[in-house]
Amino acid sequence: MDTSRRAGDAVAQTHEQLRELILGGRLLPGQRLTQRELAELLDVGRTPLREALRMLEAEGFVTSRANYGITVAGLDLDEAEELYSALLLLQPPLLRPVSEATLERMAALAEGLRTRPGQPRDFHQDHIDFHLLPGEDGGPTLQRLVSGLYERLYRLHRFYYNRKKLPEYVLDLNDAFLAALRESDLRRARRVAELQLLTAAVGLITDVDPWHRFGPLARAAAGAGIELPLTGDGTLVTPVEVRWAEPLPGYTPVINDHVVDVTASDRAASDA
Structure with a gap:
């Protein structure tokens, strides 16, 4: 040889x-x-x-x-916040209708994530693949950019979730995202995708450092029409009550421990 x-x-x-x-x-x-x-x-x-x-x-x-x-290297939470912020601004707005073949591949990954936890490296790679599949038709430059952001988050996810049980709501969010895409309801798919990213960012960062001072995530959220209420010193108190500027009738958000979508309840209160 x-x-x-x-x-x-x-x-x-x-x-x-x-x-x-x-x-x-x-x-x-x-x-x-x-x-x-x-x-x-x-x-x-x-x-x-x-x-x-x-x-x-x-x-x-x-x-x-x-x-x-x-x-x-240490775990850089400031970098993690920036990565999540970039994904929040990039991924949901780029969502487009996906093919049946893509939906089938996503469904197989979602089923595997729920029924076959497998090795940590396999689980996290499958989870990344699940969220990259809808953007396959977005062009090679955007694909590389989004894929690179996930790759940089991969180490933080692996290290963090190796030490705790994966919350059930992570899988519930996947299922809600897939269901919206299957019904070609892109507004709902984008809302679920935004909720997923905010939940992951807030949950992981505040769990590692409850006193982390947020900046980029709040600015990215505002750019997407989402109010992320920071305290006076820039921290977040979980569960965070998040408001979307645009109500989404008929949308029921997935309940989780970190981010609560109160948009619908605000609308109901004002109508009353």
């Missing part, structure tokens, strides 16, 4: 092993790594190890500092 190919295979395998150790929580945020310990742990040579670490640093999984060494 070509020696260059063998070297490439060793680098790819080492990269994947280290990535899984980080995503699975075996190597923790802030933990200092030494090449000697990693080489012994993975039974790999120094050359593929160094190259794999360079790849992981480029992907944001590790950081390196002169005279200090390599450290597992």
Whole structure:
């Protein structure tokens, strides 16, 4: 076999092993790594190890500092908020009617997520694929942009949900989203998608840091016609009562622990 190919295979395998150790929580945020310990742990040579670490640093999984060494990167909640904000502005407005084939693929993923939890890496990749499928016809540039945002959130999701049970409402939101697309009700699909993203952002960030000061998410929400009520110091008190500027008659939001859509109740109160 070509020696260059063998070297490439060793680098790819080492990269994947280290990535899984980080995503699975075996190597923790802030933990200092030494090449000697990693080489012994993975039974790999120094050359593929160094190259794999360079790849992981480029992907944001590790950081390196002169005279200090390599450290597992911390969980950046400010970056997470920005990623969710970008998705909120990009994904729901781009929703269009989807084909029967896409609906069938989404249904298979939704069923698998509910009935076959599987390995954490498989679950989270399937969840990402479920939400990327409706945008397949959006053009390659937009697909790459949205996919890249999810890829950067993947590590945070894996690390966070490895340590707690996945809430049932996550799957309920998936089902509500799929049902709206099946009925070609794009207004409802967009509303569910917005609720999904807000719930994920608020739930994950406030659970890790209840005193996190929000900024980009509130501004992105306002740009989408959504009122996200911040306290005076920029924090959020959950469950957050969120209001959409446009009422959606007949829409029943999925109940969850973090974001409550009070738009309909406000409209009912004013009509009374």
